[in-house]
Amino acid sequence: MSDTQEVDIIDQVVSQEYKYGFTTDIEMDSAPMGLSEDIVRFISAKKNEPEWMLEWRLKAYRYWLTLEEPNWQNFKLAPIDYQKIIYYAAPKEKIKLDSLDQVDPELLKTFEKLGISLTEQKRLTGVAVDAVFDSVSIATTFKDQLAEKGVIFCAISEALHEHPELVKKYIGSVVPYTDNYFSALNAAVFSDGSFVYIPKGVRCPMELSTYFRINAENTGQFERTLIIADDNSYVSYLEGCTAPMRDENQLHAAVVELVAMEKAEIKYSTVQNWYPGDKDGKGGIYNFVTKRGSCEGAHSKISWTQVETGSAITWKYPSCILKGDYSNGEFFSVAVTNNMQQADTGTKMIHIGKNTKSRIVSKGISAGKSHNTYRGLVKVNKKAENARNHTQCDSMLIGSRSGAHTFPYLEISNNTATVEHEASTSKIGEDQIFYCNQRGIGTEEAIGLIVNGFCKEVLNQLPMEFAVEAQKLLAVSLEGSVG
Amino acid sequence: MLSIKNLKAEIEGKKILNGLNLEVKAGEVHAIMGPNGAGKSTLSAVLAGRADYEVTEGTVDFDGKDLLELSPEDRAREGVFLAFQYPIEIPGVSNANFLKTAINEKRKYQGLEPMEATDFLKMMREKMELVEMDKSLTSRSLNEGFSGGEKKRNEIFQMAMLEPKLGILDETDSGLDIDALRLVSEGVNKLRNKERSFIVITHYQRLLDYIVPDFVHVLYKGRIVKSGDASLAKELEEKGYDWIKQEVEANS
Numbered sequence A: 001m002s003d004t005q006e007v008d009i010i011d012q013v014v015s016q017e018y019k020y021g022f023t024t025d026i027e028m029d030s031a032p033m034g035l036s037e038d039i040v041r042f043i044s045a046k047k048n049e050p051e052w053m054l055e056w057r058l059k060a061y062r063y064w065l066t067l068e069e070p071n072w073q074n075f076k077l078a079p080i081d082y083q084k085i086i087y088y089a090a091p092k093e094k095i096k097l098d099s100l101d102q103v104d105p106e107l108l109k110t111f112e113k114l115g116i117s118l119t120e121q122k123r124l125t126g127v128a129v130d131a132v133f134d135s136v137s138i139a140t141t142f143k144d145q146l147a148e149k150g151v152i153f154c155a156i157s158e159a160l161h162e163h164p165e166l167v168k169k170y171i172g173s174v175v176p177y178t179d180n181y182f183s184a185l186n187a188a189v190f191s192d193g194s195f196v197y198i199p200k201g202v203r204c205p206m207e208l209s210t211y212f213r214i215n216a217e218n219t220g221q222f223e224r225t226l227i228i229a230d231d232n233s234y235v236s237y238l239e240g241c242t243a244p245m246r247d248e249n250q251l252h253a254a255v256v257e258l259v260a261m262e263k264a265e266i267k268y269s270t271v272q273n274w275y276p277g278d279k280d281g282k283g284g285i286y287n288f289v290t291k292r293g294s295c296e297g298a299h300s301k302i303s304w305t306q307v308e309t310g311s312a313i314t315w316k317y318p319s320c321i322l323k324g325d326y327s328n329g330e331f332f333s334v335a336v337t338n339n340m341q342q343a344d345t346g347t348k349m350i351h352i353g354k355n356t357k358s359r360i361v362s363k364g365i366s367a368g369k370s371h372n373t374y375r376g377l378v379k380v381n382k383k384a385e386n387a388r389n390h391t392q393c394d395s396m397l398i399g400s401r402s403g404a405h406t407f408p409y410l411e412i413s414n415n416t417a418t419v420e421h422e423a424s425t426s427k428i429g430e431d432q433i434f435y436c437n438q439r440g441i442g443t444e445e446a447i448g449l450i451v452n453g454f455c456k457e458v459l460n461q462l463p464m465e466f467a468v469e470a471q472k473l474l475a476v477s478l479e480g481s482v483g
Numbered sequence B: 001m002l003s004i005k006n007l008k009a010e011i012e013g014k015k016i017l018n019g020l021n022l023e024v025k026a027g028e029v030h031a032i033m034g035p036n037g038a039g040k041s042t043l044s045a046v047l048a049g050r051a052d053y054e055v056t057e058g059t060v061d062f063d064g065k066d067l068l069e070l071s072p073e074d075r076a077r078e079g080v081f082l083a084f085q086y087p088i089e090i091p092g093v094s095n096a097n098f099l100k101t102a103i104n105e106k107r108k109y110q111g112l113e114p115m116e117a118t119d120f121l122k123m124m125r126e127k128m129e130l131v132e133m134d135k136s137l138t139s140r141s142l143n144e145g146f147s148g149g150e151k152k153r154n155e156i157f158q159m160a161m162l163e164p165k166l167g168i169l170d171e172t173d174s175g176l177d178i179d180a181l182r183l184v185s186e187g188v189n190k191l192r193n194k195e196r197s198f199i200v201i202t203h204y205q206r207l208l209d210y211i212v213p214d215f216v217h218v219l220y221k222g223r224i225v226k227s228g229d230a231s232l233a234k235e236l237e238e239k240g241y242d243w244i245k246q247e248v249e250a251n252s
Ligand SMILES: Nc1ncnc2c1ncn2[C@@H]1O[C@H](COP(=O)(O)OP(=O)(O)O)[C@@H](O)[C@H]1O
Pocket: B011, B012, B014, B016, B034, B035, B036, B037, B038, B039, B040, B041, B042, B043, B052
């Protein structure tokens, strides 16, 4: 295929509209722009939080003030003006939300448009949803059925009141506010997010899911998710996200903490489709997220699956701390970048317990002028006898102007460890495209097919309904970008 | 059905096809033979619409349509099928998924609804039996890790599924042992009928023992320099290509 044709096709892709770019017109209750101790107090007061929570936030804020933005990433980042961000925005509540009937119809409509139905009759069967709109949780479905099993699934602001002992015990236990710049910021200003507790011996009867939507202008989203799986329990959790098209960059700095006790298993899946910015790189979400799980108990397991298609910049490393003996960490990732998008993502597997196991499968796809970096750390501590890791890192380039980079780091302090690394880089070839064409498959569909094939191992990890959604997303975000 | 007139094509400024003429009627099997580098694969690529080749002169009429005007995918949807000399691997995409996509794209082009899953599976089963295709090959990734023979059989299986009007086989016999050759040929023979035509490209005569052609053409330096019936292939087998080359040089 000639260069001019290649450019034509890439241009077509570029003109693809972001389908979730609409805004919702709704009356908002917002904090004044900027960040100060007063803003931290304002957010805490809005949530009617206990004193200890406010103290924790203030400590985090004061710590954050002493930090500088990190600069080791493999992408360009214009300085962020933290005083130009609104740290709290919530739809004006007329009444306390006891049932869905009381939710503003505009909000229900917004989620309908996104394909997330919160009304009783139309809900996806078998999936309980917590919907977070800007800074607050709007509604959590299937609460009663879950409660029968003792499963707690609610907004974290609600958990602070209903289950303060659990929140107090675990919040910051996996990702302390001192962890990094954005975790400190999040601890100071987080507004909402989901809280999940699965009691001993319970297999959560349905998929749990949180849907995040940024709507308000100049607003950052700082949600915090905390999931605790007690001994012998199981839960599968999925988060999805979208945002309107806006010219300025918006910051999303979330923290997710997972705790898996003895023989517990947590499966955490993400389909990230924040607004990526336009083809010239204007606007889009900065997705700077700290996600970490702790395998506290023996034989526990934490599995991260992520499909990252959106955001102007994605910067995250969902990680596992393998403390319990025989614990198991997994990371399955697809990161797609197109146009001017940048992604620096990967994982950290920290082997502490004996006979711990980890597996990393990363698939990076770069098109347009985008850059896609895998960065991963496998660390085996002195006492972690017989640790095992297998890492597989595959990159696919579409077109000749994109870049793929791989930074695998190893820190092995125990010589009984077995660590394997495989890596590959491929290009969607014109031979593959022509072969598909010759069978009657157009170039757009061909790329969708080839990319989905490339990511299959990861997509197979997703719950069924979401796998289908993710496949479509991949096709939409890449259609036609041939090389 | 297919009428090629004075076809000239080049790649990177190098002239490969130099005024090729060929008439193929419905139901006919034409063999195209010729020494390496004669332009046989180029002919198949040009007919299938590969973009690297530039057609500088000539016309190709396919069932009343100007074939050269159509995109590669539309040529396929109109019923042109090329069995590749080197079938391509697509990791992670199953044969079945690939074919379902291909069939439904063709149906969309024809204004038809996508095929029902049960009908598709039934069709797969029938065609697998027809071309004696191993069932396990349909769920595996497309051509990935297939042996040479399996790849070629898979091409024939795909042809059976897509039911083209014209099947072009580019050196389908290359790299096959005698058993694989027989299986592939039997598959092709079962797909022969009154409407469907074939262009069978081969360097060796032995394939034509199994797929008996109606016509044999010799391609040399981008032109058809000799045509005859199946006996011409035998003659080439015995005498090689040198006498043809000499004949051509003498006449020019
Ligand atoms: N991509 C290419 N660039 C330059 N020359 C090519 C290319 N492909 C084929 N050729 C040349 O065109 C001629 C015909 O090739 P081909 O059609 O493959 O012959 P055949 O299939 O009969 O062996 C050969 O001389 C070959 O070297």
